[in-house]
Amino acid sequence: MGTPAAEIEIDAHQARRLLAAQHPDLVIWQVGTNEVVEDKQVGRFRALVDGGIDRLKRTGADVVVMDPQYSSMVLQRADHDTVVADVDGAAQDRAANLVPRFALMRHWVDAGRFSLT
Secondary structure (H helix, E strand, O other), X not given: OOOHHHHHHHHHHHHHHHHHHHOOOEEEEEOXXXXXXXXXXXXXXXXXXXXXXXXXXXXXXXXXXXXXXXXXXXXXXXXXXXXXHHHHHHHHHXXXXXXXXXXXXXXXXXXXXOOOO
């Protein structure tokens, strides 16, 4: 299994090919859950997300970034807060739209509308 850097770079390569062929108006990028769940080192993660957002924005598409899921598997990992903060910070710093999925799902659980079991 590859490192998060390798997987994000592969995803970026695949995204470039798809974007070149499809020319979408909107790209929704779900990022971070696998890096947390698979307990990968996240040292370069923020820089890779920054770069990914920059590349997506250069295509002219509107970019929406969706942070990790709020799930028991994610919560078990020590790095989950760091990854969520990295995704959210990258979106804010790069002026990309953000779906704060982690916070939204946590709210649903706290309100009793959703269960992690």
